[in-house]
Amino acid sequence: MLDAARLRADFPLLRQREHGHPLVYLDNAATTQKPEAVLTAIADYYRTTNANVHRGAYGLAIRATEAYEAARAKLAGFVNAWATEGVVFTRGTTEAINLVAGAYGRAHVRAGDTVVVTAMDHHSNLVPWQILCQEKGATLRMVEISEDGRVDLSDYGRALERRPKIVAFPYVSNALGTVNPAAQLARLAHAVGAVVVVDGAQSTPHLRVDVQALDCDFYALSGHKMLGPMGSGALVAKPELLDAMPPYHGGGEMISRVWDDHSTYNKIPHKFEAGTPNVEGAVGLAAAVAYLEGVGPERIAEHEQALAAAAIDRLTQIEGVTVYGPRDHRAGVVSFTYGDIHPHDIATILDQDGICIRAGHHCAQPLMRRLNVPATARASFYLYNGLDEVDALAGALVKAGALFGYVPA
Amino acid sequence: MDTSPPDPQLSALYQELILDHYRRPRNKGTLDHATHSVSLNNPLCGDEIDLQLRVDGDVIREARFIGGGCSISQAAASMMTQLLKDRSIPQALALADRMSAMMHGDEAAARDKALGELRALAGVAKFPVRIKCALLPWNALTDALKA
Numbered sequence: 001m002l003d004a005a006r007l008r009a010d011f012p013l014l015r016q017r018e019h020g021h022p023l024v025y026l027d028n029a030a031t032t033q034k035p036e037a038v039l040t041a042i043a044d045y046y047r048t049t050n051a052n053v054h055r056g057a058y059g060l061a062i063r064a065t066e067a068y069e070a071a072r073a074k075l076a077g078f079v080n081a082w083a084t085e086g087v088v089f090t091r092g093t094t095e096a097i098n099l100v101a102g103a104y105g106r107a108h109v110r111a112g113d114t115v116v117v118t119a120m121d122h123h124s125n126l127v128p129w130q131i132l133c134q135e136k137g138a139t140l141r142m143v144e145i146s147e148d149g150r151v152d153l154s155d156y157g158r159a160l161e162r163r164p165k166i167v168a169f170p171y172v173s174n175a176l177g178t179v180n181p182a183a184q185l186a187r188l189a190h191a192v193g194a195v196v197v198v199d200g201a202q203s204t205p206h207l208r209v210d211v212q213a214l215d216c217d218f219y220a221l222s223g224h225k226m227l228g229p230m231g232s233g234a235l236v237a238k239p240e241l242l243d244a245m246p247p248y249h250g251g252g253e254m255i256s257r258v259w260d261d262h263s264t265y266n267k268i269p270h271k272f273e274a275g276t277p278n279v280e281g282a283v284g285l286a287a288a289v290a291y292l293e294g295v296g297p298e299r300i301a302e303h304e305q306a307l308a309a310a311a312i313d314r315l316t317q318i319e320g321v322t323v324y325g326p327r328d329h330r331a332g333v334v335s336f337t338y339g340d341i342h343p344h345d346i347a348t349i350l351d352q353d354g355i356c357i358r359a360g361h362h363c364a365q366p367l368m369r370r371l372n373v374p375a376t377a378r379a380s381f382y383l384y385n386g387l388d389e390v391d392a393l394a395g396a397l398v399k400a401g402a403l404f405g406y407v408p409a
Numbered sequence: 410m411d412t413s414p415p416d417p418q419l420s421a422l423y424q425e426l427i428l429d430h431y432r433r434p435r436n437k438g439t440l441d442h443a444t445h446s447v448s449l450n451n452p453l454c455g456d457e458i459d460l461q462l463r464v465d466g467d468v469i470r471e472a473r474f475i476g477g478g479c480s481i482s483q484a485a486a487s488m489m490t491q492l493l494k495d496r497s498i499p500q501a502l503a504l505a506d507r508m509s510a511m512m513h514g515d516e517a518a519a520r521d522k523a524l525g526e527l528r529a530l531a532g533v534a535k536f537p538v539r540i541k542c543a544l545l546p547w548n549a550l551t552d553a554l555k556a
Contacts, residue, residue, distance in 0.1 A: 019416070340432065342479035344454055345423070348536060352416045361455050368455075374477050375455050403423045 002295065002303040004386035010035040010291075011384055021354030024389045029174050029202060029333050029380035030358055031224045034288075038227055041287035042280050049283075052276055054253060068279045071286035072269070075234055078289045079200075079219065080210040083239045088269040089282055092233035093201040094124040096220035097168070099235055099272060100197055101128035103248040104218070105166060108195075111137035114164040116194070118143045118151055119370055120173045123363040125199040125220075129168060143169075145370060149176040149325040151185065160192045167194040171203035171214075175362040175378065176325035177308065177333030179207070186216045195241070201225055205382070206304055206331050208297040211236055223281060228288035232281030235272070242268040249274040300383050304332030307381040307390060314394040320406050321397070324371055332381035335362070338397060341404045343377040349400040355392055421532035422539075423480065430526075431480040436473045436490035443473075447553040449545060456482040456542055460549040462493070469493045469501055474549075479542050481533055486546035488526045498554055505547045512540045 008014050011033045016023050025033060051061040053068045069084075076084040090096040105128075109115060115129045119142050133140040141162060144155040151169065160167070167189035171182045182203075186196045196216040203209055205226035211219045218241070223232030247254055247265055251274035256264040265271045292300065311334045315321045320339035338346060343359035350357055358378045361368045368374060379393055401407040443461035450457035456478030463471040472490040476483070489508075493501055508527060511518035512534055518524070519531040533543045 344456075344479040344539075344542070345481075348422070348539060349419055352419055360453070403419060404428065 001306050001387075002299060002383055004303070004384055004389075007295070008384040008386075010037070012036060012039070014384060018354035018356075019352050021392075024353075024355040024385075024392050026379040026381065026385065026389065026393060027356045027358050028205075028382040028385075029225070029362075029378065031230065032205065032227050032382055033384070034227055034229070034284075035291050037291050038229065038284050038287045042229060042284045045280055045283045050279075053279055054270065064279060068277065068282050071282035074286040074289050075282075076236070078209075078293065079204065079221070079236055080212050081236045082212060085268050086237050086239040086242060088235045088237065088242070088272040089277055090220075090233045090235055091231050091278070092222040092224065093199060093220040094222075096218075096233060096235035097125055097197065097199065098128045099248045100218045100220070100237075101132045103245045103272070104195070104241065105129070105132045106135075107246050109133070109136045109138050109165050113138040114141050114159075114162040115139070116141045116143060116156075116159045116162075116164040116167040116189075118156075118169045119145045120149065120151070120176060120178065120364065120367050121168065121170055122174050122199060122201065123365070124201075125168050125170060125197070126366070129166070138165075142366065145367070148327070149173065149178050149371075150329070151178075151180055156185065156188065160188060160194070163192050164189070164194045166197060168197040168199065170199040170201070171209075172206065172331045172333075173325070173364075173367075174202045174333065175364040175367055175376070176335055177330040177380075178326055179203075179329045179331055181329075182216070183214050186214055190215070200236075202331065202333070205292070205300075206297075207301045217241055223285040223288065226285075226288055227291055228285035229281045231278055232285040234285075239268060242272065245272075247271055247274070251275045253277070295383055301331070303383060304381045304385075305330070307385055307387065308332045308334055310387055310390045311379060311381075311393065314390055315397065318394070318397055318401065318407075320401065324373075324376060332385075333378060334380070335376040335378045337373055337376055338400060339404065339406055341400055341406075343375045345404075346377045346397070346400050349403060350393070350396045353392065353396040353399070355389075355396050357393075418532065418535050422536060424529055424532075426526060426529045427480060427484040430484035430487040434474075434483055434487040436471075436487065437475060438473050439475060440471060440473050445553040445556070447549050447556065449549040449552065451478075451482075451541060451545060454479070454542070456545055458482070458486055458546050458549050460486070460490075460546060460553055462550075462553055464498070467497050467499075469496050469498065472550075474546065478545070479539075481530065481539050481542040482545045485527070485530060485543045488530070489546045489550065492525050492527065493550070501550060502554060505551050508547050509544060512543055 051064040204221040219236040224230040254274040347359035445462040458476035
């Protein structure tokens, strides 16, 4: 395992106390804390390099543009993108998926076509496809999940018999932690001619991601879930697909020439980056990537799996606790319920011990209906979490049990 | 492992009366001859309530609810439906105001016997993110009566 206590020292926010207890931050699937290196990179950008990019003829603007484009190259290398120009900066995964639905989807999906999603997709990889299918008169086909929270491969096969235009799924489920066999799902979808969209919000921070090995077509990621700033993220795509797509947003930067009644568009990726971009976000995200590379994505994955295994072990020893999702092929996300104690009550009780967890439907209401629960409590780990924090979680849950009469006070 | 006793604020929040209403909600179900009904949910946390009233002239004869959510929202709904029986509409709306005042820390409201068992929820005021849970059924009531 990683030396979590040493890594934690790199994160200024994690030094604070909450209700007199050390802060135990276990809501990393929602967002992550930022290391000093990221905070410094953002501050340094504004202190030394800030100017509008791709416009100015002066040295400062050139250096800002270089910083922005270097960030793109850094991120491209981290996920083994097909090409640096195949990395479009976005506000995050949600905007990246909306871009694919709004530009690629609108151009290619017609009435009677099918788009496939899964029952474990986050609303951000579901609602954009609902909107597209409603607009086009297309069918949205949701693939069922197995009881232990995996994509049901036989139902996936049946869905592919409809020869969908687009197949979208998460690499890692935000609500269950399931690591899907993404390369296999992509291969099967390609065999019927579909274009494959992978929601990488929960995989990019936690595993070694190689989009070329996955052989998907579009891959969406969020910076803030991988130690980077909020409002940063990217769509990573095959350049030839991006090239052939109509633009998404219109404005400055994305154009080549503008006449009174029409325009021609810039080359990729700029064609999809209308307006002044979030340069601070890109620079901060590149610093986050450097930090993650320094630790090593494989070691991070191993560390989180050990934490999740320890948490599942500890939690399932508490009578009345149910843990959802698969026992193996999972990332550091542990979703659970405790008897009839509502997850919001669990979260309030844990907060008094300085423990931050998420309670709710995790933006996955179709999944919650299938699990037959209105909500779950979710602890999600990252590289700065340690086994001591798993202990704190289990201890605080016993207190919740005492308040609700499950264990003697 | 931390084995210190639960925080006193937590013990005040999750007192027995609240857990009793959570686990054995009163007036849970639907009305055959409802004159008013309204559905409200909190999209952030998923708490939901369908409230039905049978109003005769100016008087609420019966109130029932169905729904799901945390102990605070469900206990508040259960206690509210008990309190509403045979209240006039102006009385019910005044109680809603009183409840809201108590949730926002008004100590006189928290001592007001008119709120009945709902006074057990006074501790919620110390947990700002949970105030909306306690007020969800009351917001449903005012929506129903003002519709």
